[in-house]
Amino acid sequence: MGIVNVTPDSFYDGGKLKSDKDVLTQVERMLDEGATFIDIGGFSSRPDGTDISEQEEIKRVVPVIELVAKSFNIKGLSCDSFRGSVIKKALQHGANLVNDISAGLIDQSILPVVAEAQVPYIMMHMRGTPQTMKTLTEYDDLIHEINYYFSDRIAAARALGINDIVIDAGFGFAKTREQNFTLLKNMSLLQAHQVPILAGVSRKSMIYKTLDTTSDKALNGTTALHxxxxxxxAKILRVHDVAPAMECIKLFEELQEN
Structure with missing residues (x-):
């Protein structure tokens, strides 16, 4: 899953896409390099990210989704948003996949929108909001509580008729650096839900803070964790750099076959 951020303040590539040409060039490169999914987001969910209105998010993300949908045939064109109104507009303009960092807990209107559209739904584990999540990292049993969360959220989604569900472990969301590595070490336990698992570790602080570097220099660490x-x-890797991730996948598949 290639990440396309149309935000000015994302932690790694915020503000880099300044024109339609920039967007199309990046999407075309990601598809050429092997991406199955393209994930377009207009709200920076980094810790302490700037909160924006629904109208501003729609203004940022919907024209880009429409542009990409008209320019490419992408079976997995995802809108990254936790707001039902944004998702509804995105689905009307070409999106066919929903990526919700809150699993329907920030805006409860999102689940009925997804159910009505009958599109696949990615739900992530987090607590609070991007503005508050750094203060919500106390767990008695991290993996047990994440599994309980997904049991509850999957049941809520399926009760509305959402059948195609992917879970995202939520690296960096309401978790300390150390907790992120505990989660990574035990992520296989999330397979109990019998749905595909998405992993989003690309260039995140769990990598660059551990290596005492920056997100710009975190590609090698990203590949190692991939x-x-x-x-x-993990069945889906959500990444900034598609070609290195595809090399990692190819080597992993060869390892599995032999």
Missing amino acids: MICLQQG
Whole structure:
């Protein structure tokens, strides 16, 4: 899953896409390099990210989704938003996949929108909002509580008729650096839900803070953790750099076959 951020303040690539040409060039490159999914987001969910109105998010993301949908035939064109109104507009303009960091807990209107559209739904584990999540990292049993969360959210989605569900472990969301590595080490336990697992570790602070570097220099660390994610059962890697991730996947598949 290639990440396309149309935000000015995302932690790694915020503000880099300044024109339609920039967007199309990036999407075309990601598809050429092997991406199955393209994930377009207009709200920065980094810790302490700027909150924006629904209208501003729609203004940012919907024209880009429409542009990409008209320019490419993408079976997995995803809108990254936790707001029902944004998702409804995105689905009307070409999106066919929903990526919700809150699993329907921030805006409860999103689940009925997804159910009505009958599109696949990615739900992530987090607590609070991007503005509050850094203060919500106390767990008695991290993996047990994440599994309980997904049991509850999957049941809520299925009760409305949402059948195609992917779970995202939520690296970096309401988790300390150390907790992120505990989650990575035990991510295979999320397979109990019998739905595909998405892993999003690309260039995140769990990598660059551990290596005492920056997100710009975190590609090698990202690739190392991508292999571990695959070994722990991840079926989708959400990435900024598609070609290195595809090389990792190819090597993992060869390892599995031999």
